[in-house]
Amino acid sequence: MRYGDVRRFWSKVEKRGPDDCWNWRGTPHPTLGYGRFTSAGVTDGAHRWAYLLSKGVIPKGVYVCHQCDNRLCCNPGHLFLGSCADNIRDMHRKGRATTNRATGTAHHNAKLTPDLVQRLRDEYAAGGVTQKALASRYGVNQATVSQIVRHEIWR
Secondary structure, eight states: OOHHHHHHHHHTEEOOOTTSOOEEOSOBOTTTOOBEEEETTEEEEHHHHHHHHHHOOOOTTOEEEESSOOTTBOOGGGEEEEOHHHHHHHHHHTTOSTTTOOOGGGSTTOOOOHHHHHHHHHHHHHOSOOHHHHHHHHTSOHHHHHHHHTTSSOO
16 A cells, blocks of 8 residues: 555544544445445455554455444454454354344443433423433434433333
């Protein structure tokens, strides 16, 4: 990869602390949600480029997996090589497989607890606050707040 392409790649990565996710700010894949980058006519996942630039060659047929499960993450410290089977085992171990169907605080992406959900509902019922403001305050999106206050989720 040319030096200019290396600089261009890292300019699209939001570098943060060594333990934080370094999110890809460039164009993500339209359906898969992974960052993507093109150099010398080769397009591949941004996380794969990050691994290649930081740790070296990726053997053919080997996956670059995320310890953090963040598809946009390009932090080399969060990336590891594995087979398809390794990736699937990792998914099951972390409760991301659809067969696990973890809900509530057991879900791997849970940001709320039952107490926080009740507090959110109470604040919304009291009035004077928008769903968007509550979403920002509780670290979720507005659609989630809407489903919570309508008791569609977190029943």
